[in-house]
Amino acid sequence: MYKALYNHIERFTALTFEEKEILDSFLTPLSLKKKEFLHQAGESCRKNYFVVKGCLRLYFIDIKGAEQTTQFAIENWWISDLTSFISQKTSEFYIQAAEPTEVIYIERRNYDTLFNRLPMLEKYFRLIYQKLHQASQLRIKYLYSQTAEERYVNFNKLFPEFVQRVPQYMLASYLGFTPEFLSKIRSKK
Template sequence: MYSALFAHIKRFTHLSEEEELTLSHLLKTVAVKKKAYLLEQGQICRANYFVVKGCLRLFFIDIKGAEQTIQFAIENWWITDHTSYQFQQSSQFFIQAAEDTEVIAIEHHLQEEIFSKIPKLERYFRLVLQKAHQASQVRIKYLYSQTAEERYHHFNKLFPEFVQRIPQKMLASYLGFTPEFLSKIRAKKG
């Protein structure tokens, strides 16, 4: 059941069979239907989610009422509202399934127990967060230094399957332009 997560952890650190067993007793699996929410604005984020299958997105609604996607998570990626999760305060974001999705959740109230029983996981999460932060910085740089068309082509080159997989409206929101503009970019190719 947790083999995808354990394989991901092994990319960063090694857990013994006993540690894997301990961890498996502290995890929870959740199935989420397409368009369903794991978190809505105003709620407290109670878990950090590892995507086993499917796709989640983290977004907010801007002052014009438009959805602004700031993160996607597909297989073997983590997603949460870190501020809400760590400080147990109201979230400013939504986490929604872009596809039928299966996740493994680490609930906030068990996080410290997990870290105390398996200290190696603190290192694992530090490394995962460092990679995520680096990716976020690069994304922000691209938003300010590339044209919308350059951002699309760059993202499409890095993640071609992903571009085909997610709804055009969500992709456009993530890349910082409208779905109509995305249609124009795609039409140029053909």
């Protein structure tokens, strides 16, 4: 199960056999059923999750009581409420499996020890967080600069297989409109 993570790490930095053995001691695998929660709002986020197989989503409940998806994580992506994870303050987000999912996680309490023993992982996570930040910036730009239909068309072009994987209401929430509007867009095609 750790092979997917090691392959991902090696896209950014190399690990020796001994370093992999050290890393093994910090990793925990976990399987989830569809709609199962990894994290709930009101808790401090104490784990960072790497998706081996499946799909997770990060969302919050808005002032109208609607779920607002802010991030998805599919194979080879990390997901956490990063603000809560770093500060160890209470989270306002939920992390839920959008489909049956297998993850590997690292606990927050182990990060300093892990980085002291395997310094190259600090570089790895810095690069991962940079990519996450870039993706978040682009998403915000698209929310403000494109029509809802343009956002759907572009997202569908970039991630056609993904559009088929997640429920319509989650995709609509992520793209910034209602499931009913998404149905109208799809019926035009």
